[in-house]
Amino acid sequence: MATVKRLLILLPLLLAGCAVVSEEECQAGLWYERGLQDGARGRGQSLVYEIAQRCQEYGARVDSEAWLRGHEEGVEQFCTPENGYYQGRRGNSYEGVCTGPTADLFMVEYRRGLADFQMQQEFRRLAQRHDDIERELYAVNAALAAADDEESRRILQFRRSALRRELSLLDMQLHRFGFLGFDFFY
Template identity: 35%
Template structure:
């Protein structure tokens, strides 16, 4: 009996996951296709850093219901949006948030500035993540220090904590220096 319930529950879960996965493939819903302001859609796609091929996703999604995007209007909106996206400050912001780069700046005027600052932002994001991991490890070691029984164990834990403290100082210095590279 338990096996049947588990199998039914598993079957339902698999069906729900498949339905969710299939529904998530379309770039736009049926109602979005029918009501689209293609210039505004292009502007939004550009501001998100989507590549020009994003329009192909919309064509595919909307073709299922017989709607054809206005390519000219979408292109005009996208051009405006991508210009505002492909900047040093946008690259910095996207990198700092560890956002996916969709390739929208390829071949655009601001590509180099965007990519340089995107990579710097990602490096800073990684340093901040390491700082947090180290903080967590220091807290764990503080707990361990309270429970160790021998002087040798205490000395070992304290040595690990000193190494982490030194690494934290190094990371903080790097982070401070990286903030100086932020676009103004």
């Protein structure tokens, strides 16, 4: 029940987006809850200074002690091995908030997730290049069929050969991902 209450309190904060803090949040003064949310998102402690500066512009004061207590609890939720993989797999940056024994486990999984993310990015890059070459090869073949002089034919045939070689190389590189057992569509 306490978890549900926290989620209901945090919902407006989660929907607030990328802004450091709104005037309404400054006036509401839910600093423990805001710290909990920021910690659970892996945000660093320096964020409280940005929040305090913004709230000062609105004439509000931040209870940084309450924010830090909430942040500490939120960081505990963030610094799990499962979340480490999740954050890395999505290519999210890490602000170094984890400490103690959980930090090592978090980082092992974060690096593993990040490696998977980078492999997925490479796979997508190769697949996009493969598609681009296939389109260009189609255009070259159409131009070759319409070419009416020998010099144009020679240039187009040379380009077609180069595209076929690159396509063959890309096929081998893309095939390698299947051997590595990566499933990039989950």
